[in-house]
Amino acid sequence: MSNKILEIQSRHTLIKELVSKQEISNQAQFQKLLKQNGIKVTQATLSRDLNELGIIRVPAPNGFFYKINTSGEQSVLRSRLSEEIISIDHNETLIVIRTFPGRAQGVAIVLDQSNSTEILGTVAGDDTIIVIPRSNKNIKNSLEYIKIILGIN
Amino acid sequence: MSNKILEIQSRHTLIKELVSKQEISNQAQFQKLLKQNGIKVTQATLSRDLNELGIIRVPAPNGFFYKINTSGEQSVLRSRLSEEIISIDHNETLIVIRTFPGRAQGVAIVLDQSNSTEILGTVAGDDTIIVIPRSNKNIKNSLEYIKIILGIN
DNA sequence: TTAATATTTGCATAATTATGCAAGTTTATG
DNA sequence: CATAAACTTGCATAATTATGCAAATATTAA
Incomplete structure (x- = not known):
């Protein structure tokens, strides 16, 4: 089937939703959450997705959590700059x-x-x-x- | 050696300087740069320092590099000027x-x-x-x- | 449609980072 | 000063993330 692009897009969308709604601290946890939402991928794919989306792991006093890297948006903004x-x-x-x-x-x-x-x-x-x-x-x-x-x- | 705090502070200062002046992509490289500046620490200590300072590793099109986490007020409280x-x-x-x-x-x-x-x-x-x-x-x-x-x- | 090209993914594993523990230091307390 | 408590670090290794490669799937061009 040729809906691969849509499949990837919706996975990316879900990833962004998850990361903004809860504190996820590692990719295994991330993978589990995706699975609960009906999307099965390996840690490898997840790693690639996160890097593509500019989602980074930041240290906090009580561990780590993922967040969207805001400075990565600058290239998008640059056209209007x-x-x-x-x-x-x-x-x-x-x-x-x-x-x-x-x-x-x-x-x-x-x-x-x-x-x-x-x-x-x-x-x-x-x-x-x-x-x-x-x-x-x-x-x-x-x-x-x-x-x-x-x-x- | 009696002044541990100053030792740590100056190491932290150097780390911050390095990260703001060049693109460092992993801790081994970081360690090497520190050594060139006369500071010898293990990767373990470096890892702890980076987390304390809120310095994170961000993905880029051509690899990874460390940067200071601009959005993070959640980084460890810093009392010293x-x-x-x-x-x-x-x-x-x-x-x-x-x-x-x-x-x-x-x-x-x-x-x-x-x-x-x-x-x-x-x-x-x-x-x-x-x-x-x-x-x-x-x-x-x-x-x-x-x-x-x-x-x- | 078919062949060629490109993309995506999983697997296995390499690469990298985090951390429990113990030893050594420093700082606080009596 | 002596002792206790707190902090820092290295070592060894656990935990986590990245990636080369090959197979499968999708896209493009003719």
């Missing part, structure tokens, strides 16, 4: 990004999570981001890098 | 301090209240502090001063 930006400017030492009202924090997070050596750090207000470049000497490089990250041509 | 700090960096004109999520304001207050002539002022966001030094010429001094204030060796 450029629409939130009004301008990117700089002087000899700083880069300043102006955004639409209330969007600075969200844009800054993307820059932070890019983990670039070009960027020492950012501080965001409501509609303005200050970016500290690695060095004042090649601030143009940092600027180029930022534009790429934010999907601006 | 230096434990809230991920890295301290600088370029020619500014010093940038990265902290755990939501901790920048608290750390910045300590710097502000130190009333140092080395520091003109600070601006803190959620997890980043920008420190403006008295002068660009002796920024290294300011850096040293900050590390002392924050109890980082």
Whole structure:
């Protein structure tokens, strides 16, 4: 039958539902829950699914539990990101990004999570981001890098 | 050896620095990097450290890498100031301090209240502090001063 | 439709991470 | 100071997750 894609999609959907509704601490437990919902897979498949979905295992004071990795969504958001930006400017030492009202924090997070050596750090207000470049000497490089990250041509 | 706590703190500091500066994909690699920086621990200790610090292993298209768990306030309570700090960096004109999520304001207050002539002022966001030094010429001094204030060796 | 190509999955196992326990240290208490 | 309690670490290994490979299934192209 050719409903394989739907089968995988619904399994993924169930996995996401489960992970958001209860604290699951390992894949064996996960597997069991899937089975209770009528879906039988091996631990191997589950491992692959979790990685594809960006579902990660985080430590907590009382053990571990799985959760959806929020920073993995940035690539999805990136397409709309450029629409939130009004301008990117700089002087000899700083880069300043102006955004639409209330969007600075969200844009800054993307820059932070890019983990670039070009960027020492950012501080965001409501509609303005200050970016500290690695060095004042090649601030143009940092600027180029930022534009790429934010999907601006 | 009498100062165990400092030993642990500085190891944690190094771990945080390493994880924020490069893509580390497993604990063996981590262990090696620590060793190159003069710190020898077993994989077991590293595993415990990473869980305490809320550093997690996330899947990426090209493998895995460790990162600081940004969403996790459920990570172990940190009472010491230096434990809230991920890295301290600088370029020619500014010093940038990265902290755990939501901790920048608290750390910045300590710097502000130190009333140092080395520091003109600070601006803190959620997890980043920008420190403006008295002068660009002796920024290294300011850096040293900050590390002392924050109890980082 | 058929052949070629690609995808998905399980199995077995490799790779990696977590942890019980005991030894050694440090800190707290009387 | 002496002793107890608490903490840290390594060792050995348990627990858990990732993956190479082959078989089965699905998709694409002709």
